Amino acid sequence: MKVSIYRYNPETDKKPYMQDYDVDVPADKDLMVLDVLNLVKEQDVSVSYRRSCREGVCGSDGLNINGKNGLGCVTPLSEVKGGREKLIVRPLPGLPVIRDLVVDMGVFYKQYEKIKPYLINNTPAPAIERLQSPEDREKLDGLYECILCACCSTSCPSFWWNPERFVGPAGLLQAYRFLADSRDTAQEERLANLDDPFSVFRCRGIMNCVSVCPKGLNPTKAIGHIRSMLLANAT
């Protein structure tokens, strides 16, 4: 099958280009996109991409596959639109390319850091641990599972236009994860930090984030919850 890969080495190339490879894929197996990349690498060792766990838990191999963001390791060819005829792999859109399929996630992590992704609680710590009722714990389902692969934020037009100012779906999902945690006491400050016209409100409800998340999470819904909290807090 034909595989077309985005190539760019800033040290030697003036411009990025697409390079085509012919790869033999076994007809009886539904390979993952990452497997195909590995076959390409057998032909050409200079092709660069990130991967680690190869089972959808580390979030390293977020890629743009035939136009849609996803994790190479858990995206079977059968799920790629037109993937049986031709596979086109590009880096995640909107982030600076370091080399080939490897992007600089700096701005993505900066947005994550901004929402203070840790529990804040200034009450004296109990002897063993801060308890949480099963009901309160349940509120974190669909939030804590995020692996920060950046598939969502890099598919979001609002994040492309304002990556420095709009927190983006991944960061906002985590912002809500801590806003919703019964053990966190910094709700007010967290909300105050989000009440500007960019951090949350740049979300236009396009829902690209929801359609690409490989973990099936729903950042748009979380953003809606944050908006309601901001509204309830300020009216």
Next chain:
Amino acid sequence: MVKSITNLSRSGVSDWLVQRVSAVLLALYTLFMLGVFWATPDMTYELWRQLFSTFWVKIFTLVTLLALVGHIWVGMWTVATDYLKNAWVRFLVLCAVAVTAFVYLVAGVAAVWGV
């Protein structure tokens, strides 16, 4: 907290509320106007004038006019901050939007109050 000094109210949530509430008002006014035209198939200048000299129609029109100005600003400001990356270009475009919205407001108030 991201700093911004050109949006309508400094606060994201209140801009957002303005945008939603003004959208509802604009929709209601549009329905009202469609209703008026539907109920009076042969509209004359006299009837039109009579309509706009009614106190509540004046109030409704002016409120909608204010909503329109708010809606224009929040919307155009958002579009400008998405797509215009040069700060000077953005500032000039926003100035033009502000002047236009102001002209709408003054001309609208003058027209409605003049009846």
